[in-house]
Amino acid sequence: MKQPLYLLAGALAFFCHAQALAQSKPDGKSLFAKNCAACHQADGRGIPGAFPALVASPVVTGAPPDAAEVLLKGRGGMPAFSGSLDDVEIAEVLTYARASWGNRAAPISGAEIEARRTALGVAPPNRSRFGNKH
Amino acid sequence: MNRSTASLTRRDFLYRAAAVGGSALLLNTMNAWGMGIASKVTAPPALSGSGKGKKVVVLGAGVAGLSAAFELRKLGYEVQVLEARSYAGGRCQTARKGFSLQELGGEAQHCRFDHSHYINHGPWRIPLDHQSTLYYTRLFDVPLEVMVNENDHAFVYLEDGGPLSKQRLRGAQIKADMRGHVAELLAKTVQGRQLDARLSADDQMLLLDYLRREGALESGDLAYKGRNGRGYAVNPGAGLAPGAGTPSDPLAFHDLLAARVGKVYSAVQDFPMHATMFQPVGGMDAIPRAFAKRLGGAIRYNAEVQRIRQDAGKVTLDVRDAVSGKLSSVQADYCLCTVPLSVLRMIDTDFSDGMKAAIKAVPYAPVGKIGLQMKRRFWEEDDHIYGGHVLTDLKGINTISLPSSGWQQKKGVLLGYYNYSLDAIEVSALTPQERIEFALAAGEKIFPGYRSHYESAFSVAWHRVKYSLGGWAEWNDAARQNAYPKLLEGEGRVLLAGEHLSYLTGWQAGAIESSWQQIERLHRRASA
Numbered sequence: 001m002k003q004p005l006y007l008l009a010g011a012l013a014f015f016c017h018a019q020a021l022a023q024s025k026p027d028g029k030s031l032f033a034k035n036c037a038a039c040h041q042a043d044g045r046g047i048p049g050a051f052p053a054l055v056a057s058p059v060v061t062g063a064p065p066d067a068a069e070v071l072l073k074g075r076g077g078m079p080a081f082s083g084s085l086d087d088v089e090i091a092e093v094l095t096y097a098r099a100s101w102g103n104r105a106a107p108i109s110g111a112e113i114e115a116r117r118t119a120l121g122v123a124p125p126n127r128s129r130f131g132n133k134h
Numbered sequence: 135m136n137r138s139t140a141s142l143t144r145r146d147f148l149y150r151a152a153a154v155g156g157s158a159l160l161l162n163t164m165n166a167w168g169m170g171i172a173s174k175v176t177a178p179p180a181l182s183g184s185g186k187g188k189k190v191v192v193l194g195a196g197v198a199g200l201s202a203a204f205e206l207r208k209l210g211y212e213v214q215v216l217e218a219r220s221y222a223g224g225r226c227q228t229a230r231k232g233f234s235l236q237e238l239g240g241e242a243q244h245c246r247f248d249h250s251h252y253i254n255h256g257p258w259r260i261p262l263d264h265q266s267t268l269y270y271t272r273l274f275d276v277p278l279e280v281m282v283n284e285n286d287h288a289f290v291y292l293e294d295g296g297p298l299s300k301q302r303l304r305g306a307q308i309k310a311d312m313r314g315h316v317a318e319l320l321a322k323t324v325q326g327r328q329l330d331a332r333l334s335a336d337d338q339m340l341l342l343d344y345l346r347r348e349g350a351l352e353s354g355d356l357a358y359k360g361r362n363g364r365g366y367a368v369n370p371g372a373g374l375a376p377g378a379g380t381p382s383d384p385l386a387f388h389d390l391l392a393a394r395v396g397k398v399y400s401a402v403q404d405f406p407m408h409a410t411m412f413q414p415v416g417g418m419d420a421i422p423r424a425f426a427k428r429l430g431g432a433i434r435y436n437a438e439v440q441r442i443r444q445d446a447g448k449v450t451l452d453v454r455d456a457v458s459g460k461l462s463s464v465q466a467d468y469c470l471c472t473v474p475l476s477v478l479r480m481i482d483t484d485f486s487d488g489m490k491a492a493i494k495a496v497p498y499a500p501v502g503k504i505g506l507q508m509k510r511r512f513w514e515e516d517d518h519i520y521g522g523h524v525l526t527d528l529k530g531i532n533t534i535s536l537p538s539s540g541w542q543q544k545k546g547v548l549l550g551y552y553n554y555s556l557d558a559i560e561v562s563a564l565t566p567q568e569r570i571e572f573a574l575a576a577g578e579k580i581f582p583g584y585r586s587h588y589e590s591a592f593s594v595a596w597h598r599v600k601y602s603l604g605g606w607a608e609w610n611d612a613a614r615q616n617a618y619p620k621l622l623e624g625e626g627r628v629l630l631a632g633e634h635l636s637y638l639t640g641w642q643a644g645a646i647e648s649s650w651q652q653i654e655r656l657h658r659r660a661s662a
Contacts, residue, residue, distance in 0.1 A: 035556065038239070038563035038598060047238045049480050050603055077476045077498045077603055084556040 026089045028096025044101040061105035068116040087113040176265040185211030191466040196224020198472035198632040198645035200425035216437040222426040225256040228417030229592040237598035253505025254418040255594040261406035264643035274424035283411035285522020296392035314358030315387040317349020321356040360384040442483040476603035492617035498604025500558040504550040504593035530557040562595030606640030
């Protein structure tokens with residue numbers, strides 16, 4: 001009786017592991033929904049007077065190092081994403097925005113983000129949480 | 135550095151400064167060191183002269199704008215406050231039955247809490263250090279009650295706590311046991327003569343005596359075997375059962391270390407989070423309401439400022455009525471703008487390019503909160519937690535805070551999450567209904583029955599709130615160095631004030647003290 005249970009547990013563990021792996025693969029669209037859409041909206045049009053549109057945005061569709069810098073360091077009211085997204089994730093989400101809603105800019109690679117992160121002296125992602133402010 | 139400079143004490147230096155430069159240099163020096171009178175602001179500035187015959191327009195009826203308007207009127211200025219919302223308070227809001235909020239790009243939420251229940255979804259605590267806020271609550275007779283900000287009987291729940299993961303620990307257990315284990319380690323180090331080179335024999339005896347008390351160590355073998363302050367397994371009581379009660383076993387030293395419990399000290403240990411913490415009875419908006427009552431018709435509501443222009447003689451503000459859409463224009467001699475920089479950067483102004491760049495240089499914090507009405511106060515009834523914060527590393531939750539009022543009533547509204555930065559952004563992408571589900575799924579890991587007790591909710595994501603666009607200014611070093619002095623100076627007839635122009639960002643005291651400082655500057659400019 002013990003053996004089949006073991007096997008079942010093993011199979012389950014493998015299945016869960018495979019699922020976790022599948023989930024951990026960064027996907028530009030879901031990263032965008034999670035990190036960007038709350039302000040810039042799912043259609044990339046933003047909210048006039050509050051959140052800039054990403055559609056036809058010169059920053060989004062411009063030179064990769066400049067686009068990378070906005071996410072790595074933040075800009076205006078937008079916080080930096082360098083602490084929570086790694087270089088591949090930043091590349092994925094930028095690539096998604098650069099090729100959506102009519103935008104037609106070339107993809108950006110994780111290596112390009114990494115190079116910009118190093119050049120700007122921005123610390124690697126650190127996903128720690130715990131606090132109680134104000 | 136030569137010896138005589140190195141050995142010059144602050145007192146010597148101040149004595150010499152006073153001798154050379156008189157009391158003004160003495161005070162300036164003390165202020166520069168952060169030890170002078172300017173660091174203890176407990177009342178508005180005592181200004182001489184009069185503002186009679188001069189008009190000041192204050193933009194924003196948040197706590198900064200309200201306190202500035204109140205003080206400027208005392209000086210004789212004609213004051214008009216332009217407020218875009220239909221009520222005063224700015225970010226100082228309280229959600230109770232009838233309160234509504236629609237975030238930009240979101241659906242409208244209507245608060246449906248029972249009568250007398252509320253959530254302060256903006257500022258929610260007043261530290262004893264914030265004498266400026268307390269100056270007005272005293273002046274206006276706003277009743278206060280203690281806000282339980284630190285409660286070691288509340289749970290600490292770590293998802294990523296190594297061997298202590300996913301357990302309902304009590305703050306008191308962690309602190310008592312870490313203290314005991316560390317005291318034991320140090321005491322045994324002393325006893326093993328390993329500190330002979332550092333401590334005299336007398337001091338070693340005194341330290342051992344201290345450690346026995348602080349760590350509750352056994353007097354003979356200096357072992358820590360637990361202390362009743364961490365709680366009993368069975369509390370003492372009457373008769374034979376429970377009788378003397380059953381002591382509890384300490385958590386193992388290694389497990390505590392591996393759980394990295396030191397992070398609990400990042401929460402409410404630091405300035406200005408220590409006791410005593412206050413809250414106004416019935417909701418934080420009692421403060422703006424008290425101001426608004428006194429300012430009466432001086433506040434014009436639904437007045438959305440669209441354009442700011444100034445010339446040598448006046449400031450002109452173009453205003454759109456948010457209800458009727460009607461356009462009008464207001465003129466004044468001076469303008470004190472307390473609008474958050476995140477919003478001001480979107481307004482059409484004739485500031486210099488340098489000033490505009492400074493306004494844009496300051497990031498704002500994404501911040502989210504949710505209030506959950508529970509039909510039974512299970513945290514009190516089942517777990518004996520009265521106020522305070524359940525600290526957790528559950529992603530996007532940070533803290534579950536229990537109400538500091540309505541003790542032992544039937545229902546209560548707790549704070550289901552309080553998130554910042556990227557967590558706040560992720561959670562804000564959810565619909566109100568999804569946010570509730572997110573909060574309940576986390577809370578039920580800590581409190582069984584959390585979900586079944588839930589009745590209604592109200593959530594906010596401050597970065598998506600019109601006229602606020604962020605929780606508070608989140609300065610970085612570069613902006614403090616370059617933009618901050620420029621923003622403090624203002625430009626011509628327009629001065630700025632608010633929590634963003636303080637080192638108390640996100641606190642009402644920052645807003646008030648900034649206003650106190652800036653009206654002094656404005657009055658100086660107007661009197662020149």
